[in-house]
Amino acid sequence: MVRLFGPLVGLFFAVALLWSFGNGAYSAITEPAAPTAEHEFHLHPKDVKFASDGVFGKYDKQQLQRGFQVYKEVCATCHSLKHVAFRDLADLGYSEGEVKAIAKQWGTKQPTFDPKSGERAERDNIASDYIPTVYYAGQGVPPDLSLIAKARHNGGAYVYSLLTGYQEQPAELLKKFPDSKTPDGLYYNPYFANLNLAMPAPIASDDQVAYSDGTKATVDQMSQDVSAFLMWTAEPKADKRKQTGWAVLGFLLAATVLAYLAKKNVWADKH
């Protein structure tokens, strides 16, 4: 039965696939897929190095503090960071007092609700609070940035490239795709998936942020710093993960060598 019906079923699928293949090949020749502006002008992230790259990489805490400052003074106007609590900032090297002060002075306050009076009010943030959500009324939907560096391919470099990638729409693009002019209210950026986004270049000029550690706040420096910071918010345990990894691999390597010797010993008389 199997030997009779098996080949028949096989032929059935084979013919159906040939049918799809033939039709597909025919339409691929007669009406080839039209090129799109996204397909031709979208760029992969720039090649940029971070201290945390690689298996030995560690976050540069000084850079993360600078990046946090850029987030606080620039990004936080529109973008939330809801998975990060103020207490987490201690990982960037801030003392307990500094963390408390950052929480207390944070612009967006914690909403409160009194169930007895029904009154809604606000209070200052405390260290155990998560960074409060930002409500944004303008055009577009600014995504929460907590995980952005893991939610894009090569996320750290992506954020950096996006921040430094704003430019005039190339004349070549408009010549080739006259319908693809960047709509009003959107901004051209080849690192963004569909080339046009609602966010204007957020880091536009040098010294937009005044760094306290003496680093020159160039557009490139600020963009790198905030990208590094967002890599940390996406993966705050990366340093601990790599550190643990080396210990685990070291142990496993020793155990595997022993296991190999044990195996050799046991099998010595059987080969």
Add this chain to the structure above:
Amino acid sequence: MSFPWAKEYKPAIGLTQWLDEKLPLPRFVYNAVGAGYPVPRNLNYMWNFGVLAGFCLMLQIITGVILAMHYAPNALVAFDSTEHIMRDVNWGWMMRYAHANGASAFFVVVYLHIFRGFFYSSYKAPREMIWLLGVVIFLLMMATAFMGYVLPWGQMSFWGAKVITGLFGAIPVVGEPLQIWLLGGFAPDNAALNRFFSLHFLLPFVIAGVIILHIWALHIPGSSNPTGVEVKAESDTVPFHPYYTAKDGFGLGVFLLIYCAILFFAPNALGHPDNYIPANPLSTPAHIVPEWYFWPFYAILRAFTYDFFFIPAKLMGVLAMFGSILVWFFLPWLDTSPVRSGHYRPLFRKFFWFGLIPTMAILFYCGGAPAEEPFVMLSQLASLYYFAHFLIILPLVSSIEKPEPLPFSITEAVLGKDESAVLNANPTAA
């Protein structure tokens, strides 16, 4: 069952003697994976993957149970509770990465286990039942992995759930009501997430049960081996313990080194970035792809792009995708060659290495690629070969192929000579 020369369990101390009378559990273990189970002496490293698969299941159950203590299966908070595990739970990041990459490791190991079976025809009599149960385990694994991937409730979770449950909608007449019933709604939402969580917790224990049957069925004929020649005498076997416990121990070490290297240094390499975006029913990702271990089957699903007579393309795709695994159930009867091992089957071997393996590689690549040319046409040709290989080529090859001579016994294959073969060849000389 066992061979007559299998060592018998002898409880040494009072406690084990007492236990052996009341509940002979140590005897059971001794006969299953101890010195009481004689195993062919010539197993190569491809025979390590059964034990490794069992290890992966335990790893998944342990990490999974711990994750379930912190996870909340509710569409409103599922994504955030996953991040809570990653950030606030002590070693939660390790548990989650171990579980997510553990699923990948489980599939790597099981694919190697299955392809070992293909090459050495481990499915042939008298081991058909082991094979059938193995395919059942694989199907259960796929269901479990799919539902597990939905739980973090990211973009790929949501859209993956929508695409895969949408497959049921392709079934004529009952499809759409069936899909709504399975999801508990018109699209994946809280009802679906809750039942997926419940089933994702249940199915691994069902898998564990079928694995017990798989091993039970294995112990009736005993393990297969790379020559495909059955065990004839005691010299062909070694006791499982210490010989294969030692060999599996080394294999486990190598496996853990690779697994932990990925877990600790590239934990997101096998995942999709979109799953770090919370599920949004109003925003469809540019490319919806399942996890890598489903790519070959996803390629087969998408290979059918035109209606075939009265059968819609989508239904053809669904039939072919399920058919591509169901066909494995019939392998013991499609491959009729009396020789098991691919080592002694010249024609079969060619089709395996130059047909099936490249085909799987192409399907794998195309399944992860966007549904554009040339990937669609490539996956159509590869799917065509896939079905032809199992349903047409295998039966044909087994009937026309002239196998190479087999060794007299496993012992001869290992040592180059077998005393009992010499005795058998010259019965008068004895």
